[in-house]
Amino acid sequence: MYKIEKSELGVCSADGFFADGIVAGLKGEDKKDLAFIYSPTMCTLAKVLTSNKMAAAPIHHAKGKIGADFVLINSKNANAMTGVHGLDDLEDILTQMQNKYPQVKAPLMSSTGVIGVRLPKEKIIKASESFDLSVKNSKNASQAIMTTDKFSKEIAFKVTLDDNTSFSIGAIAKGAGMINPAMATMLCFITTDADLPQDEMQEILNEVNELSFNAVSVDGDTSTNDTVFLMSNSLSKTYNKEAFKEALKRVMKFLALELVRDGEGSTKVVEYKITGAKDNKEAMQVAKTLSNSLLIKTALYGEDPNWGRLAMSIGASGVECDEKTLSIKYDDVFLYKDGVNLFDEKVEIEASKVMKQDSFTIHCELGVADGSYSAYGCDLGYEYIKINADYRT
Numbered sequence: 165m166y167k168i169e170k171s172e173l174g175v176c177s178a179d180g181f182f183a184d185g186i187v188a189g190l191k192g193e194d195k196k197d198l199a200f201i202y203s204p205t206m207c208t209l210a211k212v213l214t215s216n217k218m219a220a221a222p223i224h225h226a227k228g229k230i231g232a233d234f235v236l237i238n239s240k241n242a243n244a245m246t247g248v249h250g251l252d253d254l255e256d257i258l259t260q261m262q263n264k265y266p267q268v269k270a271p272l273m274s275s276t277g278v279i280g281v282r283l284p285k286e287k288i289i290k291a292s293e294s295f296d297l298s299v300k301n302s303k304n305a306s307q308a309i310m311t312t313d314k315f316s317k318e319i320a321f322k323v324t325l326d327d328n329t330s331f332s333i334g335a336i337a338k339g340a341g342m343i344n345p346a347m348a349t350m351l352c353f354i355t356t357d358a359d360l361p362q363d364e365m366q367e368i369l370n371e372v373n374e375l376s377f378n379a380v381s382v383d384g385d386t387s388t389n390d391t392v393f394l395m396s397n398s399l400s401k402t403y404n405k406e407a408f409k410e411a412l413k414r415v416m417k418f419l420a421l422e423l424v425r426d427g428e429g430s431t432k433v434v435e436y437k438i439t440g441a442k443d444n445k446e447a448m449q450v451a452k453t454l455s456n457s458l459l460i461k462t463a464l465y466g467e468d469p470n471w472g473r474l475a476m477s478i479g480a481s482g483v484e485c486d487e488k489t490l491s492i493k494y495d496d497v498f499l500y501k502d503g504v505n506l507f508d509e510k511v512e513i514e515a516s517k518v519m520k521q522d523s524f525t526i527h528c529e530l531g532v533a534d535g536s537y538s539a540y541g542c543d544l545g546y547e548y549i550k551i552n553a554d555y556r557t
Contacts, residue, residue: 165326166323166324166325166326166404166406166407166410167323167324168321168322168323168407168410168411168414169321169322169324170319170320170321170322171320171321171322171332171334172320173300173302173320173334174302174303174305174306174318174319174320174334174335174336175201175302175305175306175318175320175334175335175336175353175354175355176300176301176302176334176355177302177320177321177322177332177333177334177355178320178331178332178333178334178355178356178357178358178397178399178400179332179357179397179399179400180203180204180205180357180397180399181201181202181203181300181334181355181357181395181397182200182201182202182203182297182298182299182300183199183200183201183202183299183300183301183302183304183305183336184199184200184295184296184299184301184304184305185197185198185199185301185304185305185306185307185308185309186198186199186291186294186295186304186308187291188238188287188288188290188291188292189284189287189291190238190239190240190241190277190284190287190288191239191240196304196307196308197238197239197240197308198236198237198238198239198288198291198292198308199236199237199238199304199305199306199308199309200234200235200236200237200292200295200297200305201234201235201237201305201353201355201395202233202234202235202268202297203233203234203355203395203397204233204267205233205397205398205399206231206232206233206269206270206397207231207232207233207355207395207396207397208230208231208360208362208365208395208396208398209229209230209231209232209272209365209393209394209395210365210366210368210369210393210394211226211229211366211369211391211392211393211394212369212370212373212377212390212391212392213226213227213390213391213392214387214388214389214390214391215390216387216388216390218244218245218388219244219388219389220242220243220244220245220246220250220275220279220388220389221243221244221246221250221251221253221254221275222243222254222272222273222274222275222389222391223388223389223391224251225251225254225255225272225273226272226274226391226393229270229272230362231270232270232271232272232393232395233268233269233270233271234265234268234270234271234272235271235272235273235274235353235393235395236257236258236261236271236272236273236274236288236292237273237274237275237276237305237308237309237351237353238273238274238275238276238277238283238288239275239276239277239308239309239310239311239338240276240277240278240311241275241277241278241281241282241283241284242275242276242277242278242279242281242387242388242389243275243282243283244275244279244280244388244389245279245280245388246280246281246282246283249282250282250283253282253283253285254273254283256285256289257273257283257285257288257289257292258271258273260289260292261289261292264292264293265295265297267297268297272393274351274353274389274391274393275389276309276311276338276351276387276389277311279388302318302320302334302336303316303318305336306318306336306337306338309336309338309351310338311338313338313339313426314426315426316336316338317336317337317338317339317419317422317423317426318334318335318336318337319334319335319414319415319418319419320332320333320334320335320415321333321334321411321414321415323358323404323407323408323411325402325404325407329400329401329402330400330402331356331357331358331359331400331402331403331408332356332357332358332400333354333355333356333358333408333411333412333415334354334355334356334415335352335353335354335355335415335416335419336352336353337350337351337352337353337419337422337423338350338351338352339351339423339426350377350387350390350391350392350423351389351390351391351392352377352391352392352393352416352419353392353393353395354392354393354394354395354412354415354416355395355396355397356394356395356396356397356408357396357397357398357399357400358396358398358400358402358403358408359396359398359400359401359402359403360396360398360403360408361403364405365394365396368405368408368409368412369392369394369412371409372409372412372413372416373392373416375413375416375417376413376416376417376419376420377392377416377419377420377423379420379451379452379455379537379538379539379540380420380421380423380424380455380539380540380541381424381452381455381456381539381540381541381542392416394412420540421433421540424540424541424542425542430542430543430544430545431465431522431542431543431545432464432519432521432522432523432524432542432543433522433523433540433541433542434455434464434523434524434525434526434540434541434542434543435523435524435525435526435538435539435540436450436451436454436455436525436526436528436538436539436540436541437451437525437526437527437528437536437538438450438451438454438528438530438535438536438537438538438539439527439528439529439530439534439535439536440489440529440530440531440532440533440534440535440536441483441484441530441532441533441534441535441536441537442483442484442530442532442533442535443533443535444535444536444537445535446483446484446535447530447535447536447537448537448539449481449482449483450477450478450481450483450485450528450530450537451537451538451539452539453477453478453480453481454474454477454478454526454528454539454541455539455540455541456541457473457477458544459473459476459477460473460474460477460541461541461542461543461544462543462544462545464519464542464543464544465543465544465545467516467519467520468516468519469494469499469507469512469515469516469518469519471492471499471500471507471515474492474526474528475487475490475492475500478490478528478530483530484530484532485530485532486503486530486531486532487503488502488503489502489503489530489531489532490502490503490528490529490530490531491527491528491529491531492526492527492528492529493526493527494515494518494519494524494525494526494527495518495524495525495527497511497514497515497518498511499511499515502531
């Protein structure tokens with residue numbers, strides 16, 4: 165057995181990790197916009213990178229890397245669609261930074277912001293010269309990586325095993341828009357001092373990612389820069405696979421739901437719980453179809469229990485289904501059950517009450533077999549349009 169307790173210091177909670185965020189002048193208005201995460205001990209690295217074929221320069225740079233001791237993160241500029249210049253700029257920045265900090269042996273870079281603009285290289289190089297690599301300030305780092313985020317996102321846990329040995333895991337993330345279940349416009353940096361075997365690291369990260377970041381949607385768009393880095397410096401000399409996987413699930417599920425809660429202009433978070441599908445793959449297909457539907461998102465914003473849009477999307481998702489075995493409910497309120505339409509004035513009132521909550525569950529039972537999956541999404545309203553209509557300005 166093991167005990168998992170929430171701890172402080174976010175991405176710096178694990179032994180031997182340092183982080184900070186500073187003002188580099190990328191955002192203007194004295195807002196933090198450049199961050200670092202550093203471990204003096206070389207870390208093993210696992211990662212999940214965007215599925216977008218127009219991947220940004222930092223994505224290409226990170227591919228194939230299995231170790232790192234430093235991550236430089238900038239906001240306001242994605243360094244995407246910048247061609248060979250984007251990679252050259254990245255390499256130049258990291259080279260100049262290593263000249264300043266020769267203790268850094270294997271740096272990575274991650275970027276988020278506007279696509280199609282080259283990095284303000286000189287600003288980043290100059291600002292990075294003021295880093296203090298002995299600082300543990302996860303909050304500053306989490307604020308520096310924000311773009312349209314309304315709030316910063318960080319979490320950490322300490323895991324204690326039966327023999328009283330322990331390890332810690334912490335993370336920061338950003339994301340609010342361009343969020344689609346192929347990963348979301350999101351960056352997430354997870355640090356741990358657990359003594360993780362390299363051959364298990366990637367497998368565990370992939371499995372947990374499928375149930376967390378790959379299960380959320382805000383607007384159906386997949387970013388050029390999506391990144392999840394998991395870094396382990398093994399300093400605790402402690403590891404238990406079951407305990408680590410559970411702690412990682414808590415970290416990534418919390419942050420994934422924070423992305424949805426922070427969805428640009430969103431007012432509610434909804435779980436799309438699919439059961440009774442032919443298999444888990446088809447359940448996932450349905451859940452993601454529902455969480456991505458603009459018609460459903462706008463109905464959520466209007467607090468309209470229009471279950472017909474759910475039935476339509478299920479039928480269009482391409483999975484095995486039948487209206488005679490379908491059931492739909494909002495929390496505990498059935499609108500349609502085993503092929504029978506229960507939607508009357510009383511049910512509409514009860515369902516509308518459910519929809520006024522900040523979060524609730526839409527449960528769709530297909531009645532075909534025992535496949536299941538949950539995806540997570542938010543509503544879509546006027547604020548989303550306002551934010552993204554003038555994003556570059």
